[in-house]
Amino acid sequence: MSEPRAGYRRCTRCEKNRAERFFAPKGRVCSTCRKATRRAASHEARVTTTYGLEPGEYQALLDYQGGVCAICRQPRRYRLDVDHDHKTGLVRGLTCRLCNRRILPGAKDDPEVLRNAAAYLESPPAVQFLGPRFHVDNREAPDE
Incomplete structure (x- = not known):
């Protein structure tokens, strides 16, 4: 590895050559790596x-x-919430903000409500009773 040019140092953590301004006066770890460690x-x-x-769990x-x-099985760019039962305190898993702060509270943490929602989406009653009807923006039936 080559030596960093004048005014730069190599961070011992990320091994990038960074400008001196990213380091404490006698520091060997750049400010970006220090902040990430502190956040974690x-x-x-x-x-x-x-x-x-x-720690580590x-x-x-x-x-x-x-x-x-x-819940939604989607990856997120932010840290997931630790979901827990507000009555018992039991930690249930890690969920995204939408699922933890909107879907679960909207269903009042009731599994039956969520099962009903899934059944509704899979077999809408309007389609069963009336047949296919479409929103104004989607008047053309989708190709099947």
Whole structure:
């Protein structure tokens, strides 16, 4: 590896050549890596104190879920919420903000409501009773 040019240092964590301004006077780790470490440590501490997850369990659970929301199975660019039952405190899994803050509260955490919603989407009563009808923007029946 080549030596960084004048005014630059190599970060020992990310191994990038960064300008001196990214380092503390005698520091060997750039400010970006220091902040990332601090953020991760504060998140882990909050998850431990709030939800009782041991260090590393959040990441282990995220890996177990395949890195996606436990409900919609979509990957997210932000950290997933730790979902828990508000009555018992039981940690249920990691969910995206939409599922944790809209879908579950909208269904009042009732599995039957969510099962009914799935049945409704799979077999809409209007189609069963009236036959296909389409919204003004979609008046043409889709090709089947």
